[in-house]
């Protein structure tokens with residue numbers, strides 16, 4: 271039972287990270303009409319930023335601010351590049367995939383060449399917090415608990431914004447029917463640029479929670495997470511926000527349970543086998559694609 | 562005759578799609594409070610003309626003056642904010658959202674008058690009030706057309722462009738929709754209607770432009786055109 275509770279906590283925490291990632295990715299897909307494969311890399315570089323600032327100060331507020339700012343800047347900097355290659359007709363999967371993969375590679379190379387000699391960085395104990403509970407080999411850290419609570423709150427707030435506010439409705443309007451959104455007078459480009467900003471904020475929050483949860487970051491973390499993000503969004507149905515919410519959480523819990531009950535080293539293989547089976551049965555994703 | 566007080570004045574407007582010239586040097590005017598119709602066969606260029614007015618298609622040449630201001634190079638969102646709206650061909654709605662959300666989106670440029678406009682739309686289309694929390698995609702075709710019209714009215718436009726509101730609807734619904742357009746016009750809305758159904762269009766409008774392969778072929782008062790033998794032959798089934 272203790273194992274179950276401990277794994278459930280870390281599973282939901284990990285799951286909410288996936289939800290945040292998939293939601294940001296889907297928002298880019300729906301509003302900006304691009305495949306933003308480099309999004310997790312932006313999250314990782316913002317984790318590195320937090321780590322770097324932590325070397326200089328232990329003012330947590332400054333750390334958080336720096337992480338979020340870097341993520342916003344990177345997200346907005348990518349906008350002019352993507353705007354050049356997006357078509358007005360729909361998502362240009364090929365062009366935006368190549369461009370964002372290029373961005374991801376560049377960010378990864380920057381991290382592996384010039385930060386901490388390319389070695390993974392470990393967050394200091396003040397940041398992750400000590401152990402809260404421990405059952406034999408399994409422990410729950412304060413950081414995991416913060417990530418859990420922060421993740422749930424962030425997901426709730428974000429979905430509230432999307433589904434209950436005017437700005438969220440404008441995003442969903444462009445996502446659903448660009449022509450109709452144009453007819454009611456929504457400024458498409460301005461709203462699309464704003465979505466880069468929002469996704470930047472989301473990426474920064476994700477970075478902070480993720481660093482608390484896993485306590486480290488490495489140059490290759492982003493690519494690894496990007497694969498999962500892509501897989502979850504395809505399994506849920508591309509562009510399906512509610513589907514991403516459900517599948518992201520499930521994947522996190524599934525991985526944590528596999529880690530607790532079977533073997534940590536198999537948790538990725540198990541997750542991908544499950545996703546493979548789902549995609550074979552339902553190619554449009556569990557909840558249906560929205561693009 | 563009304564005093565000449567143009568709300569819309571189009572001069573030498575052309576629209577092209579690559580090699581295709583869809584609209585060729587068209588001149589057209591709508592006066593304040595006027596109900597003008599635009600008829601013509603398939604592919605005559607009616608939709609292209611309306612889209613160009615709203616800035617959805619680019620005007621290749623010519624000017625479009627709306628309330629004296631040239632809007633021919635402006636972005637659609639700016640044009641809508643000035644008080645123009647298009648009720649598009651084939652009820653384009655946000656089908657996964659509720660009826661109310663569709664209407665809320667229509668008020669993008671007029672959020673302050675939301676409640677008042679909503680009540681007005683509900684008096685024109687009582688069915689939308691009954692269905693306000695229903696998902697728009699599950700409405701019938703006629704109801705979707707009404708939603709599309711209601712959404713346009715939420716912006717409190719000064720001039721309404723309507724593209725084939727009768728498309729694919731039962732005769733009874735078509736009559737209902739034309740009645741509402743007439744009522745809107747009597748309440749002071751200026752209307753420019755593109756329509757295949759020449760009889761309905763001529764019966765309801767003050768003036769009419771007949772388009773033929775991108776050009777205005779004939780123009781005149783609807784009450785006179787409806788008795789014109791040439792028009793009867795070509796657009797009213799000959800009888």
Ligand SMILES: Nc1ncnc2c1ncn2[C@@H]1O[C@H](COP(=O)(O)OP(=O)(O)OP(=O)(O)O)[C@@H](O)[C@H]1O
Pocket residue numbers: 578581582583601602603604605606607608609610757
């Ligand atoms: N996006 C486009 N690309 C290329 N050609 C187009 C495009 N849209 C319209 N056309 C062409 O422009 C011409 C005018 O089309 P338009 O839709 O304006 O006619 P219409 O009068 O509205 O016809 P209908 O009554 O059938 O709706 C047609 O020959 C059409 O094929």
Ligand SMILES: [Mg+2]
Pocket residue numbers: 607608609650724725
């Ligand atoms: Mg047409």
